[in-house]
Amino acid sequence: MADKPVVLVTRRLPEAVEDRLRRDFEPLLNPDDRRYDTDELIARCADAEAVLTCATEAWPAAQIERLPAGVRAIATFSVGADHIDLAAARARGITVTNTPDVLTEATADIAMLCLLGAARRAFEGEALIRVGKWSGWTPTQLLGLDLTGAVLGIVGMGRIGQAVARRARSFGLQIRYHSRHRLAPQLEHGAIFHDRLNALLPHCRFLSLHCPGSAETRHMIDAQALALLPRGAVLVNTARGTLLDDEAVLASLQNGRPFAAGLDVYADEPDLHPGYRTQRNCFLLPHLGSATIETRNAMGFRCLDNLAALFAGHPAPDAL
Ligand code: DGY
Numbered sequence: 349m350a351d352k353p354v355v356l357v358t359r360r361l362p363e364a365v366e367d368r369l370r371r372d373f374e375p376l377l378n379p380d381d382r383r384y385d386t387d388e389l390i391a392r393c394a395d396a397e398a399v400l401t402c403a404t405e406a407w408p409a410a411q412i413e414r415l416p417a418g419v420r421a422i423a424t425f426s427v428g429a430d431h432i433d434l435a436a437a438r439a440r441g442i443t444v445t446n447t448p449d450v451l452t453e454a455t456a457d458i459a460m461l462c463l464l465g466a467a468r469r470a471f472e473g474e475a476l477i478r479v480g481k482w483s484g485w486t487p488t489q490l491l492g493l494d495l496t497g498a499v500l501g502i503v504g505m506g507r508i509g510q511a512v513a514r515r516a517r518s519f520g521l522q523i524r525y526h527s528r529h530r531l532a533p534q535l536e537h538g539a540i541f542h543d544r545l546n547a548l549l550p551h552c553r554f555l556s557l558h559c560p561g562s563a564e565t566r567h568m569i570d571a572q573a574l575a576l577l578p579r580g581a582v583l584v585n586t587a588r589g590t591l592l593d594d595e596a597v598l599a600s601l602q603n604g605r606p607f608a609a610g611l612d613v614y615a616d617e618p619d620l621h622p623g624y625r626t627q628r629n630c631f632l633l634p635h636l637g638s639a640t641i642e643t644r645n646a647m648g649f650r651c652l653d654n655l656a657a658l659f660a661g662h663p664a665p666d667a668l
Contacts, residue, residue, distance in 0.1 A: 353659045356396040358384060358405050361425070362641070365648025369400075372656060390414045397421070398655050403428055404617075409436035421658050423651040426638075427451055428588060429668055430561035445654035445666040449507065450646035451638035456511035458637045459556050459586045460519075462610025463500075465631030466582045467554070468492040469608070472628060493553070493582065493607060496520030501552030503545060503568070504559030504587065505531055512556055513539060524551050527559075549576035554584065561588030571596040580607045586637050589614035594621040601627055612637050 354374045360381035361369070369375040376392060378384075383404060384392065390411070393399060398421040401407065407422060412433055421443045422432060429446050437444045465471065469490045476482040476490075500516045502509045505527035513523045523539035525531075526548040530541045542548035545568065549555070555577060559565050569583065570593040577583070583606050585592055594615060600606055608629040614620035617635060624630055638647060654664040 353397045353655070354395050355398045355400055355655065356389075356393050357400045358389065359402045359425070361400075361648050362644050364645050365652070368649065368652055372652065373398075375400075386411055390416075393419055397659070398423060400425060400651050400655070401432075402426060403431050405431065407432040407437070409433045412436040412440055412442065415440065415442070421445065421655060421664070423654050423664075425647050425651055428560060430588060430590075434668055443658055443664050444668045445651065445658075445664045446668055447647040447650040448666060450650055451643050452507045452511045454640045454643040455508050455586055455637040456515055458612055458633065459508070459512045459558070459584055460515050462584045462586055462612055462631060462633065463516075463554055463556060463582065464495075464610075465633075466584065466608035466610035466629070467495060469629075469631075471631045493580070495554070498522070498553040499524055499551050500554040500556060501525065501548045502539075503527070503548070503555065503557045505539075506558060508587075509556075509558035510535065512558065513537070516554075521554065524548055545573065546576055549573060550578065552577060552581055554582045556584040557587045557591050559587055559591065561590045566590050567593040567596075569593060569597065571600070574600045574605065577606060579605055581605075582607055583609040584611075585609070586612040589617065589620070594623070598623040598627060601629055604629070 352374045356376045357369065357378060360378055366377060389405060393416055397418050399419060400423045403426040419442060422437060423445045424432060425447060427446050427448050429444060432444055434444055469492045473490050498521055500521040500523055502513055502523060502525040505525045516523060524542060525539050526542045526545045568591050574596055601609060610631040612633040613635055624632060638644060654666050658664045
């Protein structure tokens with residue numbers, strides 16, 4: 349019997365996080381960062397008391413029910429927990445924790461990068477240079493959109509939505525938002541609240557999504573929602589790919605109805621809808637929202653703080 353709790357770690361983590369794992373736990377690491385299939389995940393959990401997972405592994409009820417009885421916790425290296433069936437975990441007495449707060453600023457930065465990349469046609473510009481087709485400055489080349497004075501609609505005004513609003517204000521954007529709950533007036537900083545998504549959409553030159561992936565938010569941006577956006581709007585998604593009806597988004601991008609989209613997340617990652625790859629007016633990133641050295645370390649430490657609390661007999665601070 350090991351003295352330290354055995355933790356199955358499903359993906360390779362930053363070095364500083366793995367160092368602390370070795371110090372405080374008995375980790376079963378994945379140095380090759382190979383993606384385990386569902387059977388292998390369960391087999392590797394044989395001696396584990398906790399699993400440190402990522403959003404790349406799905407934990408539906410059927411998978412959670414197969415976990416050995418010794419597993420007491422699932423710590424996800426993510427703020428989103430849509431890949432874990434929380435009710436099934438609760439029914440098994442398994443504590444699930446996530447990593448709130450620490451990735452707010454990095455993710456808000458990526459949302460601004462997607463917004464600017466789409467508005468200023470960064471992909472098309474870079475492609476011109478990379479393929480050696482740039483013949484020099486012209487007055488009409490790759491004209492984009494100004495941010496100053498335009499309206500940014502934010503859907504989901506939680507921590508990340510508010511961090512995006514803070515950044516956007518310094519670019520001169522006016523903020524409107526739709527969220528499950530209206531913010532307290534002192535947190536709105538002049539942002540205009542809409543209690544329905546459909547009421548927000550017609551105002552938005554820019555629209556940025558910051559709500560969790562769930563059955564309720566699935567395909568919230570569909571053909572009907574896209575038709576309510578003004579012609580020439582820019583759609584930004586750094587939350588979850590399932591929020592978009594990809595077929596509808598691609599059809600409307602082809603018609604130039606949204607001017608462009610800036611996306612960091614996709615349904616069925618990494619097998620995104622192939623239509624995006626060839627769509628000129630899309631600025632695409634490979635789920636980099638939290639991908640900074642500082643943030644990924646902080647996410648890892650947050651997972652370990654939660655597991656340490658739990659194994660010391662205390663409540664996990666970020667239990668869901
Ligand atoms: C998160 O934390 O939810 C990020 O999107 C990584 O999955």
